[in-house]
């Protein structure tokens with residue numbers, strides 16, 4: 001079966017939108033330093049592009065999580081595979097993600113990170129699939145709201161492939 005990727009959002013569209021979000025964050029955090037928290041692996045491509053477009057001082061940290069399998073998977077309970085290097089206390093934190101789907105991962109993760117005492121906490125996602133939401137999550141910055149399709153590119157994988165595509169696409173099987 002042949003596999004191909006159909007473009008949903010072109011490289012130009014994605015770049016333009018990231019520039020806009022970068023400008024908005026720079027305005028909203030004028031006079032402050034933002035601490036960007038990247039959730040690996042998917043969020044890494046968006047984080048790098050976004051960070052370059054933010055004009056207030058930026059610091060970065062990275063974490064990696066995985067959902068517990070089996071019965072607990074649907075609860076959104078996640079295991080920290082790699083924790084942040086720095087404490088969040090008194091920092092203006094923006095969690096940067098590639099996609100919010102059911103909302104389970106982010107709902108759990110944000111609660112966990114808020115308990116570490118940041119001065120403020122916001123969520124920025126490149127993609128949002130509102131039709132798939134199971135748990136309500138407050139998203140502060142959204143690149144694009146997309147329909148319920150499995151997308152790849154810009155950090156998002158299909159079986160670990162396609163993360164490096166510079167656009168958002170949908171895998172089609174002919």
Ligand SMILES: O=P(O)(O)OC[C@H]1O[C@H](OP(=O)(O)OP(=O)(O)O)[C@H](O)[C@@H]1O
Nearest residue numbers: 040041042099100101102103104105106
């Ligand atoms: O809203 P949810 O339904 O919880 O889904 C969103 C999560 O799924 C993706 O991560 P994934 O598990 O694919 O990890 P990866 O970034 O390492 O590929 C994405 O980066 C979010 O963390």
Ligand SMILES: Nc1nc2[nH]cnc2c(=O)[nH]1
Nearest residue numbers: 101149150151156157158
């Ligand atoms: N690659 C990929 N991962 C996801 N995780 C949650 N939704 C998606 C999606 O549409 N694509």
